[in-house]
Amino acid sequence: MNKALLVFWPEKGNVDSVGDKIIKAFEEFEIKKVSILNLNKELLEEYDNWIIGGSTVGSHVWEDADDSNRWFEFFKLLNQVDLTKKVVAFYGLGDQILYPHHYVDGLGVFMEEFEKRNANIVGQWSTEGYQFYDSDGMKDGKFFGLALDEDHQPEKTDERISGWITLIRKDFK
Ligand SMILES: Cc1cc2nc3c(=O)[nH]c(=O)nc-3n(C[C@H](O)[C@H](O)[C@H](O)COP(=O)(O)O)c2cc1C
Secondary structure, X not given: OEEEEEEEOOOOOHHHHHHHHHHHXXXXXXXXXXXXXXXXXXXXXXXXXXXXXXXXXXXXXXHOOOOOOHHHHHHHHHOOOXXXXXXXXXXXXXXXXXXXXXXXXXXXXXXXXXXXXXXXXXXXXXXXXXXXXXXOOEEOOEEOXXXXXXXXXXXXXXXXXXHHHHHHHOOOO
16 A cells, blocks of 8 residues: 655644544555654655645744754754655645735745755645735745645635645655
């Protein structure tokens, strides 16, 4: 069976629950879901297909590259793994009404960190159907991964997940 690793943070919020929805919808893949707190190099090396999920909770969190941000520990761990053989897709949670100038900015951080390590990044997603002004998580009308808004468009989440999976399943090994 095909297999993939779903790496996510934080636990017990929307990123976590949407991760379960993605796993359910991606039925022909066996997906191991692991919080960034429980990762290690061996696990990362075992899987060639990765899904990375996170939320944007204020730009200061991303700019603060100290140990209080768990993502930066994860990015450091990435330096020990050859990402050129990995196929990587992102999903990001955000709130487009309260943060219309920074909607899913975190997808931009994922893009930067994986692009500089030469990963094969797949799953860019159209910005149509969203209401926001700006985002660091997009380029040329496409988000760097699946953008979701459980605060203001939860009714669109299932449909978006299934459309996105149709897209990335072609690229996963
Ligand atoms: C303090 C705080 C700051 C936030 N900043 C942003 C932001 O800059 N951009 C955005 O799109 N969403 C922002 N959000 C919304 C969250 O990303 C959104 O509610 C998400 O679903 C939370 O998922 P989680 O519970 O898994 O972290 C913010 C939420 C909080 C509580």
